[in-house]
Amino acid sequence: MELDILLSLQQRGRLFISPRRVRLLECIREQGSISRGAQAAGISYKSAWDAVKDMNELAGQPLVTSEAGGKGGGGARLTGYGERLLKIYGLLGQIERMAVDALQDESASLDSLLAVVSRFGLQTSARNQFFACVQSVGRRDLRHQVGLRLNGGAQLVADITERSCQRLGLAPGKEVLALVKAPWVTIETERSVPTPNRLPGTVGEVISGEQFNEVLLTLDQGGEICALRPVSEPVPARNERAFACFGPEQVILATLET
Known part of the structure; x- marks a missing residue:
């Protein structure tokens, strides 16, 4: 099912921004x-x-400024506020597109905005990304050990600085995205020295390089990891039972500001 997104914004019950008005602003910027x-x-x-008059009035500041015509003719340009409005409209459109994609994907979690963004809008260099919920936050000198519960129920531990913990607003119940780069993960086949982050599984594929x-x-x-x-x-070997292991200091946490 194809859905068209027609995003409109209103102010005091009056139309402020619509796809047609956005197109007009873009054309004014291009044509001058x-x-x-x-x-x-x-x-x-x-x-x-x-x-243009309506948008300027509803915004309380001009989106477009114009000069009266003369020998060389009149002109118009977008103000800084007008430029920012076009950018935020584009971002809102991306968010709406992610929402539509999530609606049509029955496997996608709709429990939070972070779940949708991490699934449809977030690209990072870290191959391994896990949606998680903070279970505990324990202070250790100038660092914090954060207990995490993954969507599938597995437990992880992340070790981050106190400042990062405060900046992210970490507390029990907070939703986060845990990132682990592939070179930081070791694969073990036996239960050796216990490590905080030890995820069991089955080897699905081994790709050999030089x-x-x-x-x-x-x-x-x-x-998978x-x-x-x-x-x-x-x-x-393929289909062999194994454990993916990595240290708490190798877990990077990300979240959305709310």
């Missing part, structure tokens, strides 16, 4: 005048002038 912008947008000069091997482990809790290991290290 209201008359030429109206022509490019496919509307009359009077409709364009009335729309300097590194990439191991994909299908986790018991659901999902990727480890990038030097070729000098032995790697388990």
Whole structure:
């Protein structure tokens, strides 16, 4: 099912911004005048002038400034506020598109904005991303040890600075995204020295390279984790049981400001 997004904003019950008005502003910026912008947008000069007047009035500050015509003709340009309005409208459009994508994907979690953004809008260099909920925050000198519960139920521990903990507003119940880079993950096949972050699973694939091997482990809790290991290290075979291990200091946390 294809859904068209037509985002409009109102102020005091009056239309402020719509796709048609956004197009007009873009054309005014490109053409350098209201008359030429109206022509490019496919509307009359009077409709364009009335729309600009309404937007300036509702915003409480000008989105477009114009100069009276003379020997060289009149001109118009977007103010800094007008430029920012176009940018925020574009961002809102991206958020709405993510919401539509989430609506049509039955496997997507709709429990929070972070869940939707991390699934449809967030790209990072860290191969391993886990949606989690903060369970505990314990202070250790100038650092904090943060207990996390992943969506599948597994437990993780992250070690971050006190300042980072305060900046992220971490507290029990807070939703976060836990990131772990592939080179930081080791793959073990035996229960050796206990580590705080030890996720069990089954080896799904091993991709061999000249300097590194990439191991994909299908986790018991659901999902997978990727480890990038030097070729000098032995790697388990496909379908072999194994554990993905990494230290608390190797977990990066991200969240949305609310």
